Amino acid sequence: MRHRDNQHHGIGMTSQRTRERLIQRLCDEGLANAQVLEVLRRTPRHLFVDEALAHRAYEDTALPIGHNQTISQPYMVARMSELLLAAGPLDKVMEIGTGSGYQTAVLAQLVERVFSVERIKVLQDRAKERLQALDQRNVVFRWGDGWEGWPALAPYNGIIVTAVATDVPQALLDQLAPGGRLVIPVGSGDVQQLMLIVREEQGFSRHILESVRFVPLLNGPLA
Numbered sequence: 001m002r003h004r005d006n007q008h009h010g011i012g013m014t015s016q017r018t019r020e021r022l023i024q025r026l027c028d029e030g031l032a033n034a035q036v037l038e039v040l041r042r043t044p045r046h047l048f049v050d051e052a053l054a055h056r057a058y059e060d061t062a063l064p065i066g067h068n069q070t071i072s073q074p075y076m077v078a079r080m081s082e083l084l085l086a087a088g089p090l091d092k093v094m095e096i097g098t099g100s101g102y103q104t105a106v107l108a109q110l111v112e113r114v115f116s117v118e119r120i121k122v123l124q125d126r127a128k129e130r131l132q133a134l135d136q137r138n139v140v141f142r143w144g145d146g147w148e149g150w151p152a153l154a155p156y157n158g159i160i161v162t163a164v165a166t167d168v169p170q171a172l173l174d175q176l177a178p179g180g181r182l183v184i185p186v187g188s189g190d191v192q193q194l195m196l197i198v199r200e201e202q203g204f205s206r207h208i209l210e211s212v213r214f215v216p217l218l219n220g221p222l223a
């Protein structure tokens with residue numbers, strides 16, 4: 001029993017230290033939104049990966065979550081959240097690519113409501129369980145194709161896409177509220193750029209931010 005307690009204590013201490021180290025690293029890399037950093041500090045990323053990978057959960061790296069998919073890199077989760085929130089608080093945000101649910105959990109602590117679309121049913125089910133376990137209740141999930149968004153509940157003040165699209169999906173532009181912000185990686189393979197697109201009074205403004213590396217936005221839902 002004492003042995004087990006020590007072990008738990010040990011793991012807790014290690015993860016607290018490594019968690020702090022990750023946040024420090026994100027600060028060093030220029031992430032400056034204190035609210036976003038605080039949410040990353042308190043979100044238990046180790047609960048969003050397999051137990052066998054939990055010891056690597058606070059490295060600033062993407063990790064496999066099965067089905068050829070990855071949990072996004074903490075830097076990218078923070079960066080995209082920051083971009084989404086840069087013009088002020090958001091109430092309705094749609095996320096395309098729930099995956100592990102980690103970015104979903106982060107967003108849910110930063111905005112009023114999150115609408116999250118995922119094409120792989122089993123990933124979505126697991127993400128749902130994790131958010132329930134964390135008692136995060138302001139998220140609704142849709143099993144479907146992110147290229148189509150979620151038109152029934154549009155418009156959204158923010159849309160975030162966590163897989164790389166060959167082109168910006170027209171449906172997502174259509175579902176953006178006036179002043180709404182879309183953060184999306186665009187390109188393929190080695191050539192991918194993170195983009196911010198803002199719906200202006202007339203048309204859209206587009207900003208290219210930095211080179212990124214994401215798994216592709218695929219077609220159609222998958223059971």
Ligand code: SAH
Nearest residue numbers: 071072097099100103118119146162217218
């Ligand atoms: N934010 C997630 C990233 C998961 S990787 C996380 O941190 O865990 C990208 C996710 O996008 C995968 O789960 C993949 O299944 C999903 N995806 C890919 N194409 C999609 C599409 N057309 N519609 C919805 N989800 C899609």
